[in-house]
Amino acid sequence: MRYLDIFLRDEDRILQEQVRKFVNTEIMPVRQQIDDDEHHVIVKKIIQGLFDMGLHLRYFPAAYGGCSDQSTFVSNSIMLEEIARGDSGIAVAFSCIGWAFQPAVLARNKAILEKFVPLFTGKEVRFACFNMTEPGGSHGGGGCDIENLTLQGRTIRTTARLEGDEWVINGQKLWATNSGISDLYCTVCTTDPNAGDRGIALIYIPHPTSGMTFGKFERKSGMNADRNCATFLTEVRVPREYRASEEGKDAELFHLNLITGRLGGAAMAVGNAQGAFERVLEYTGERIVAGRPIRQHSIAAGMLADMAMGIETARMYYLAAAYMMDNHRKYGGLRSHYILSRVSLAKVYAAEVAIMVTNKAMELMGSYGYVRDYDVEKYWRDCKIIQLWEGGAQLGRFDICRGYYDCQL
Ligand SMILES: Cc1cc2nc3c(=O)[nH]c(=O)nc-3n(C[C@H](O)[C@H](O)[C@H](O)COP(=O)(O)OP(=O)(O)OC[C@H]3O[C@@H](n4cnc5c(N)ncnc54)[C@H](O)[C@@H]3O)c2cc1C
Incomplete structure (x- = not known):
C-alpha cells in the first residue's frame, strides 16, 4: 500500500491495483520500444487496453454513456500515477481526452456532448x-x-x-x-x-x-x-x-483546466519517479561493487533515501491537493487562488522530484543507467517536460505565491 488510507475509497484501491497490474503486464515489457514506435502501433495497443478496461469512461457523464460519477480528483490522479509509472507519455495522451472534454462536461454543453461523446465512449480508441x-x-x-x-x-x-x-x-x-x-x-x-x-x-x-x-x-x-x-x-x-459556454464562463472553465492540468502533471511526475525508483532499487540490490551490492554502500543508501523522501512527500502533497479539490467548498472553491496554489505546488515540486530521482538513479546505475536496455534513461528523458509544460517552473511558482498574497507577476 503506497497511498495513505484516508484518501482512498475501496473502489479506488481496486482501481489502483487493476491499473498497476495492467501496467506490469502490458506496458513494462514494451516500454523501451515506445521511442521507436514511429507509427504508434504499440502506443495504440496500450491505450486500447485502457479503453477495454473502461477507464476512459471515467471522463464522461453517465447520461452520455460514461461513469464520471465514479471519478474523484483523488481516484483519477491515482490512475494517472499508476499509468505514468509505466509510461508518462501514455498517461498524458490518455488523460488529455478527459482534459479536452472537461469544459464541455462542466458547462453541460449538449451540442458537444450529444454529438461527440458517443464517439469516445465506444470501444475504439479516440483522441481529443x-x-x-x-x-x-x-x-x-x-x-x-x-x-x-x-x-x-x-x-x-x-x-x-x-x-x-x-x-x-x-x-x-x-x-x-x-x-x-x-x-x-x-x-x-x-x-x-x-x-x-x-x-x-x-x-x-x-x-x-x-x-x-x-x-x-x-x-x-x-x-x-x-x-x-x-x-x-x-x-x-x-x-x-x-463554444463551451459563454462570455466570462469560458474563462472560468479555462482556469479550471489549468488547475486540473497541474494536478495531473503532479501525479504523472510521481508515477515516473516511482517507476525509476523501483528499477534502481532492484539494480542496486543486484550489482556488486567493492564487494557488496551498491545499495549496501552508505553513499548509495543516502541517495536512495533522498529519492524516497522526494517521492513520498510529492505523492502525499498531490493527494492532499486532489483531496482539497474533491472537497473544494471547504477550501475556497475549485477555481480559488488557494486551490491553484496547491496544485501548482504539487506539480512544480513533483516534477523537480522526478528530475532529481531519475538523475540520481542514473548516477547509481553508471553507464547501465544511460543505455536503453536498463529503463531509467527513458524515465529521465520523459519527466523533464512535466516541469516545462503547463506554465513551467517559473509561472508555476508565481501561481504558488497567489495562494499567499496578491502576486501580480
Ligand atoms: C510533450 C508536450 C505536451 C504538451 N501538451 C500541451 C497540451 O496538451 N496543450 C497545450 O496547449 N500545450 C501543450 N504543451 C505546451 C506547453 O504547455 C508549453 O510549451 C509550456 O506551457 C511553456 O510554453 P513555452 O514552451 O512557449 O515557454 P515560454 O512561455 O516561452 O517560457 C520560457 C521560459 O520563461 C519562463 N516564464 C514564463 N512566464 C514567465 C514570467 N511571467 N516571468 C518569468 N519567467 C517566465 C518559463 O517558465 C520558461 O522558463 C505541451 C508541450 C510538450 C512538449
Whole structure:
C-alpha cells in the first residue's frame, strides 16, 4: 500500500491495483520500444487496453454513456500515477481526452456532448486535444503568457469572430498533446484580446474541418507516446453552439483546466519517479561493487533515501491537493487562488522530484543507467517536460505565491 488510507475509497484501491497490474503486464515489457514506435502501433495497443478496461469512461457523464460519477480528483490522479509509472507519455495522451472534454462536461454543453461523446465512449480508441499553447515571437505572448492569470488572456492570438450562427477561427497553436491525431480539439481563442478574460472563448473544432491543418510531428527528447505538432487555423467555421459556454464562463472553465492540468502533471511526475525508483532499487540490490551490492554502500543508501523522501512527500502533497479539490467548498472553491496554489505546488515540486530521482538513479546505475536496455534513461528523458509544460517552473511558482498574497507577476 503506497497511498495513505484516508484518501482512498475501496473502489479506488481496486482501481489502483487493476491499473498497476495492467501496467506490469502490458506496458513494462514494451516500454523501451515506445521511442521507436514511429507509427504508434504499440502506443495504440496500450491505450486500447485502457479503453477495454473502461477507464476512459471515467471522463464522461453517465447520461452520455460514461461513469464520471465514479471519478474523484483523488481516484483519477491515482490512475494517472499508476499509468505514468509505466509510461508518462501514455498517461498524458490518455488523460488529455478527459482534459479536452472537461469544459464541455462542466458547462453541460449538449451540442458537444450529444454529438461527440458517443464517439469516445465506444470501444475504439479516440483522441481529443486541448489546444491552448501558441508560438511566441518578437510580439511577445504565446507559451506561458496564455496561462498567466495576470495577463487575462490578452496575449491569445487565435481569434474567434461570430458570423451569423458560426464561429470563424484564425490562428496557430503549438505542441498540444494528441495534436494531429485527435477527433476533437478544444481550442483556446479570444473574441477580443482587449476584453481580457471576457474575450476568452473555448471552441470545439472537430476533425476534419475545412481550414484546420497540421504541421509535422515534433521530434522530442522523450514523451514519445504523446504526439505533438502545430495546428494551423484559417477561416475555420464551426457552429455557434460549439463554444463551451459563454462570455466570462469560458474563462472560468479555462482556469479550471489549468488547475486540473497541474494536478495531473503532479501525479504523472510521481508515477515516473516511482517507476525509476523501483528499477534502481532492484539494480542496486543486484550489482556488486567493492564487494557488496551498491545499495549496501552508505553513499548509495543516502541517495536512495533522498529519492524516497522526494517521492513520498510529492505523492502525499498531490493527494492532499486532489483531496482539497474533491472537497473544494471547504477550501475556497475549485477555481480559488488557494486551490491553484496547491496544485501548482504539487506539480512544480513533483516534477523537480522526478528530475532529481531519475538523475540520481542514473548516477547509481553508471553507464547501465544511460543505455536503453536498463529503463531509467527513458524515465529521465520523459519527466523533464512535466516541469516545462503547463506554465513551467517559473509561472508555476508565481501561481504558488497567489495562494499567499496578491502576486501580480
Ligand atoms: C510533450 C508536450 C505536451 C504538451 N501538451 C500541451 C497540451 O496538451 N496543450 C497545450 O496547449 N500545450 C501543450 N504543451 C505546451 C506547453 O504547455 C508549453 O510549451 C509550456 O506551457 C511553456 O510554453 P513555452 O514552451 O512557449 O515557454 P515560454 O512561455 O516561452 O517560457 C520560457 C521560459 O520563461 C519562463 N516564464 C514564463 N512566464 C514567465 C514570467 N511571467 N516571468 C518569468 N519567467 C517566465 C518559463 O517558465 C520558461 O522558463 C505541451 C508541450 C510538450 C512538449
